[in-house]
Amino acid sequence: MADGQDNQQVAFLRGINVGRAKRVAMADLRKLLGDLGFTQVRTVLNSGNVVFGAGTVAPAEAAARIEEALVLKLGVAARVTVLSASQFDELIAQNTLAPPADASRLLALVLNNPADVQRLAPLLQQPWQPEALALGQWAAYAWCPEGVLASRLVAALGVLLGDGVTSRNWATMQKLHVLLGGADGAATA
Template sequence: MAIAQNERQVALLRGINVGRAKRVAMADLRKLLADLGYGDVRTVLNSGNAVFDAGQVAPGVSATRIEEALVLKLGVAARVTVLSSAQFAELMAQNTLAPALDPARLLALVLNNPADALRLAPLSQRPWQPEALAVGTRAAYAWCPDGVLASKVVAALGVLLGDGVTSRNWATMQKLDALLNGAAASV
C-alpha cells in the first residue's frame, strides 16, 4: 500500500550505529520505510536519520510504526522521534545559538515528548559559560565549545531526560533541513 505523497517527515532513530550496538545499514532503513509505504525515502549519514513522504500519516503514528518495524524486521529496538516538515522547520528556527563557529559542537537535543520542554526551565536558568543552553518547544540546543563528551550541559540534559531525547549536531540538522527543502540526493 503506497502512502499519498504529500507530508514530508523526518525520523530520528536514537542510538543507531553508535559503537557496535544497534547496527542498521541505511539501505536497510530506506527499504524498511519503503516497505511501510513511505515514499521518496532519503537517509542522512549512517546514524539513523531519514526524510520521507508520509501522506496523511501523523508523525506520532509514523514513529510507532517505524519502532515496531525495526524490532520485527531488523531485530533492533530503538526510540524513534518523527517530526513533520513544519515541526522540523520550527525546531530549526528556534535555535537562538545558531549559527555556530563549529556546527559539530552545537547540538539539537530533540525531545520525544514536547511537554518535556517545561522540565528544562531550571536548567536554562543556570550559568553554563563557556557553554550555552537554549530551549525551544521541541528541542534543547547546547553549545559545547570544549566538545560534546566534555559538556556539562549535555550531561545534565541526559540525566534529566534519559532516552526521551535524541541529539544531532547542527551540521546534521542542516543536512536534514536541506533534504526537506528539496536537495536531490541522500548524503
C-alpha cells in the first residue's frame, strides 16, 4: 500500500480506557487530532487506536504532538506510538506466527523504539511452549493460548520494555489494517 492517501498513519495510545484510569472518549480523541490538523481521523474500538491523514508530518512528530495535546487538552498522560501505513503493512506481514483460531490470544506488541527489538532477541532462545514468540521490525508477536493475563511471555516482554511497548490483539490489528486499506472487509470506526 502506498502512503499517498494524505500520508495515512496509525496511532496507538498506551493504557487509555483500561479500567477507570485515563478515560478518553473516542469523539474527543478524534476532535483532538482534527484540531492538530490531521485529516480523515477515525478510531477503532475504545482503546486508543486512531487512523488519520498526517500530510507531511512524520510519525515521530505526530506521536509527540498527540502526546502533548492529550495532556494539555484532555489532562491525560499516555505514551503514543505512531506508524506510517507502510510501516503498519510491514508489521502485519512480519508476523510469522500461524494465524490463530482465536485472534484475541495473539498479541502484537508495538515498539515505541524499533531498536528495542534487539533487547528481545534473547527471549527467542527460551522455551515458552505452549506460548510462542516472533519478532519483527516494528513489533513483537506473542501467542498466548492460555490467555494474555496468564502469559509468562507477555510478562517477560513487559519487564524488558515497560512503557516502551503497547499491545493490541490480532483482531484489532486486522481491523486497523482493513481501515488503512490493506485487506478486504469492514472495520468498526
